[in-house]
Amino acid sequence: MTAEPTRHPLPISRACPRCAGDILAALRVPHGWRTEQGIEVSGTTEILLCARCDVDDPVTGPIAAFFAVHQVVTDQTVGVLSRLIRRWAENAKAPRLDQAALDAEVDAWYRDDL
Numbered sequence: 001m002t003a004e005p006t007r008h009p010l011p012i013s014r015a016c017p018r019c020a021g022d023i024l025a026a027l028r029v030p031h032g033w034r035t036e037q038g039i040e041v042s043g044t045t046e047i048l049l050c051a052r053c054d055v056d057d058p059v060t061g062p063i064a065a066f067f068a069v070h071q072v073v074t075d076q077t078v079g080v081l082s083r084l085i086r087r088w089a090e091n092a093k094a095p096r097l098d099q100a101a102l103d104a105e106v107d108a109w110y111r112d113d114l
């Protein structure tokens with residue numbers, strides 16, 4: 001008699017802010033910056049892995065492919081996924097502030113054009 005494999009459902013149930021697609025995984029990484037007054041601000045930020053947006057990236061693409069093939073993680077596939085996620089975590093960098101995009105949003109807000 002063979003035991004039924006344990007299935008590990010994904011805990012992430014939110015949409016990608018870029019395309020509204022499925023988020024497959026998220027990393028929480030240290031994130032900080034220096035203010036104009038020279039004060040260091042530190043905290044964390046999340047890096048999301050989207051099933052659509054990140055499929056062409058050489059590091060995140062294999063994770064998206066894993067879920068496209070397997071849908072869920074089982075005891076038999078958790079080793080493969082953990083190696084892929086470890087590689088992603090080792091290469092992940094917090095997104096840098098796009099000052100031009102922020103300035104454009106602030107200007108749009110002042111124009112009541114958001």
Ligand SMILES: [Zn+2]
Nearest residue numbers: 016019050053
């Ligand atoms: Zn997306």
